[in-house]
Amino acid sequence: MPSWIQPPFQRKVDPAPGAADGIMVKGSRRHEMTLRLYRDDPLLLEFDARVEAVEGKGPHWRVILDRTAFYPEGGGQPADHGSLDAIPVIDVQEEGDRVLHFTTAPLTKGRTVRGQVNATRRRDFMQQHTGQHIISASFWKESSLVTQSVHMGENETTIDLGASEIAENLLERVTRRVDAVIAADMPMSAVEAAPEELPRFTLRKPPPVASVVRLVRIGDFDCVGCCGLHLSSTGPVRLALCTGWERIRGQVRTHWQIGDRAVAYLEERLRILGDLRKHLATRDKELAESVRRLQEGNTDLRGRVGLLERRLAEFLFRDMLAATETVAETKMVTRILDNEPLNVEKSLVKALLAADNCAFALVNHLPDRLSWTLGVPPGISMNFQEMKALHLDPLGIRGGGRPPLWQGSAPASIEAECLQKTLSNILKVTLK
Structure with a gap:
């Protein structure tokens, strides 16, 4: 029996012999x-x-x-x-x-x-529903914001409010009020009321029906029509955390972790903080500053790496042009690259396409595959689909494109030299 259920709540009920009472x-x-x-x-x-x-x-x-x-x-x-x-x-x-x-x-x-x-699921959604009542009532009391819709998902509860903006520090005030209501362990109760009896209740939101309604009360804190299931008091909600908000269709949607979910959410964040402290060798209060310094350092490193990649691409480009062969009055560049960064490969392709009267075939030997590129100068026509069917498909080499550029990949099991020779032959057939 779950610890949150105590006798006499866990009862066995004998089947009724006839139809149920209304x-x-x-x-x-x-x-x-x-x-x-x-x-x-x-x-x-x-x-x-x-x-x-x-x-x-x-x-x-x-x-x-x-x-x-x-x-x-x-x-x-x-x-x-x-x-x-x-x-x-x-x-x-x-x-x-x-x-x-x-x-x-x-x-x-x-x-x-x-x-x-299922006791775990029942408890979870009773916590979600009870917590949602407390949160909605707190928004109403703090800023007269009306809850327009609620979604209780498997991972979070969202509450949509009838507003396009949230006032500064409102979420902080609402969270403090929610915490106080949970800590007070206010009793939850339900009562049925006919329409003529409703004026004697202080209702947060008038029920939209004209018949007998079920009202759910949180002590003297809140009273609203509801047919859902709730905990017997606010204490078992344990905790409610607002994890963020966004604008959706002109309204504000707030995101919440409630109940056992909120406790698990905090526990996971504490584990993450512990890992960060360990890896950064710093204290909690210094984590934000340590991360800021890392970000600044990474920005500087990215800039330096980008500069080095551009210089490498320029060097490789000049080296390739110095080693071209001529086929039918067209310069042809072929090269196997040794796991060059994607930015370097892109810069090379761009430069070779801009070069005068130049066709090229590149193979980049990556750790898990080979990437390849074919390019031809303006005015050169290549029937790539025919070439692919004859030379690439039998080897399991994939790719495609349109003039003047075709690209693709090949399994790592294929030798880079074999692929390079195949691409070079395609260019020679095309250029002659």
């Missing part, structure tokens, strides 16, 4: 085919139920029970996962007055089954 769905009470046990006991993880119907033919079946502790996706909260008699439940959806349990194998109608809700 309970509230999405804010209203009505007679339902499936009794939703999670509404009265959101910490219930294990239950017994009767299979009322099985639909579908696989690979996923839709199982309808007379009662369920599985929460169906809704209100921004993802569906529970778990099992029915050890058969995985991979999704739960609401369809009218029924709750559909999507399983990976069929069950028998009329059979009593044991349901088991």
